Amino acid sequence: MKSGAGAVKKLSERATPYLFIGPAVILIVLLAIVPLAYSIYISLLNYNLSLPNSMIRWTGLDNYKYMLTNGPFMKSIGWTLVFTFFTVLLNVTLGMILALILNNEKVSRQTKIFKSLFILPMMLAPVVSTTMWKIMFGAIYGPINYLFESLGLQAVAWTGETLPAKIAVILIDVWGATPFCMLILIAALQTVPKDIYESAAIDGANRVRVFFKITLPLTRNFIALVVSLRVMDALKIFDSIMILTDGGPGDSTETMGTMIYKTAFRYMNVGAGSAGAIIFFIIIIFVTLIFMKLIRNDRQ
Template identity: 60%
Template structure:
């Protein structure tokens, strides 16, 4: 059981350990319209191939997916640490008082982890403002300039 747990933890944290350029390159190969694994899965399910980086909506979705895949482990680690700081006695008291899970979450858990929540939101906002490598590797700011970010605009010398 512990071996399975350790394997799951390793697989879960792996995206956080990869450099953004490496993960974007891997995803770019998976998004490939010709030999990408995602299009092969779609075709096996009976759907048409999707050109992930040629259409604006698909390119934005691809960038969001890659960014979520890479950032979720960090956020989950922070939230797991936050949940460990909540005293179990408070939950026991709420149970004795007859509070349900929703009331316990909004009355105990959320107020006690709000600083951790603010930390994660702040870090994710800062990360989104300096998101260059994933966009540049995956779409190069395209199609057109629809997925441009501040970083790619500065890099290209735009005004």
């Protein structure tokens, strides 16, 4: 009896970890693995929502060839990467500047209200914030063009010309995402021991030297975290493009996300849209791996 009870107890001890992680594994499989596998399967079919199911047939890699030779889709890849580079650069730079200002003991007491104001963009849904900016960027009645004309400058067709449209999209993302970077970097700055700054001040180091020789090295891991999160988020930009420009003028602000959506649901070509989504997924993995390798080499 004792040996039987011991065996049961031993079996229960072995099974306990699997019981705890089981629900999480099941959810991951159902919500991530299964949809991904189904998307891969659909990407290998000639699947068009405007045609009857009897027209669905196996086409292999034809959808991938179509997307990779599709001029607008390839153009959207380039613009997505450019958008990601500039927005992440501005996010981290402005976030660090604001973090340095708000972390300063002499300034922090007088700027408590500003911390709350800076966080407000994070509290708004992307749809709401982009709609607000769309009104502000209005060509005729927009407050921004009114300000330009008041200063004697020419009004800008923010959504009617390629360069202004791209600048507008970048500004919206910078406005919405910089507070997140600022909060993480404020927390990073507070982990730096104050006695190191005091020692540097005694040695006569100026603020610029202190920043590059002390602050940056000691907050490098936090900066890497912020950059990696923002890169992955910026690559998936969708809401602001669809609301502000709908990919226009022409297809100049189309991103991978908007092109995949339009291919699958506007043009009803679900097979090609799924192939584009898989290509998008591979690009995100590739960019993330390159970034992680650069961080690892930098640490070494």
